[in-house]
Amino acid sequence: MTSLGVLAEGEIGLARWLITSRWGGFSEKPFNEANLAINVGDKPNAVEANRKQLASQINKTIIFPIACHSNKSAWVQEKEINNLNQVDGLITDKHGVALGVLSADCATVLLFAKETSVVAALHAGWKGMKDKILPLAIAELRRNGGNEISAILGPAICANCYPVSQERFFEVKKVEPAAAVINQNKDFAIDVKAGLKSQLNQEGVDFDSIEICSFESEDLFSFRRENQTGRNASLIWLKD
Numbered sequence: 001m002t003s004l005g006v007l008a009e010g011e012i013g014l015a016r017w018l019i020t021s022r023w024g025g026f027s028e029k030p031f032n033e034a035n036l037a038i039n040v041g042d043k044p045n046a047v048e049a050n051r052k053q054l055a056s057q058i059n060k061t062i063i064f065p066i067a068c069h070s071n072k073s074a075w076v077q078e079k080e081i082n083n084l085n086q087v088d089g090l091i092t093d094k095h096g097v098a099l100g101v102l103s104a105d106c107a108t109v110l111l112f113a114k115e116t117s118v119v120a121a122l123h124a125g126w127k128g129m130k131d132k133i134l135p136l137a138i139a140e141l142r143r144n145g146g147n148e149i150s151a152i153l154g155p156a157i158c159a160n161c162y163p164v165s166q167e168r169f170f171e172v173k174k175v176e177p178a179a180a181v182i183n184q185n186k187d188f189a190i191d192v193k194a195g196l197k198s199q200l201n202q203e204g205v206d207f208d209s210i211e212i213c214s215f216e217s218e219d220l221f222s223f224r225r226e227n228q229t230g231r232n233a234s235l236i237w238l239k240d
């Protein structure tokens with residue numbers, strides 16, 4: 001039995017969260033070792049074994065959406081089937097399940113709403129960030145009575161490792177200026193997490209951030225670095 005590696009874990013309010021590393025699973029190169037995504041070319045058996053192992057480590061059923069860089073989030077009921085389509089965010093008030101989002105350079109955001117004990121997990125690349133998946137999810141939590149919200153920002157590719165075309169730079173700058181930066185190499189670049197932090201500040205949401213660049217860390221999958229690679233998971237669930 002091989003445990004999946006843990007990059008970081010902790011608690012916010014009545015919730016626990018965990019971010020996996022790429023080590024400790026059953027996937028072979030180039031998905032080694034703990035790939036958790038089914039749609040990246042890895043052997044289904046290996047992904048299934050990794051997901052099963054992770055579920056047993058946290059003792060929860062884990063729900064993963066098949067993300068598509070949208071700004072949509074969906075409520076999850078207990079025992080829902082896996083692999084929800086067409087959403088990049090999951091929200092629940094159920095205790096039986098953990099919400100998981102997958103990434104390799106994209107950012108992830110984990111949310112806990114205090115008054116309602118609701119958790120959410122969001123996948124936010126440059127597009128989801130620009131299209132406001134985070135403010136939309138916060139609005140949904142608040143519509144349901146969760147005013148005081150705390151957040152964890154997962155690791156993501158940093159601006160120095162994420163140069164983009166001038167066109168994309170201005171497309172992002174128009175909507176979320178904090179995320180459009182000139183990096184250390186004087187390239188047009190995107191800092192997805194700077195955009196998300198700006199949105200959290202604007203919403204008055206307290207947050208902690210795992211300040212690790214996925215491109216620079218050998219403990220994480222990175223799509224820009226490796227192209228064909230696995231995905232790490234960011235998970236949140238309500239404590240029993």
Ligand SMILES: [Zn+2]
Nearest residue numbers: 158161213216
């Ligand atoms: Zn970097």
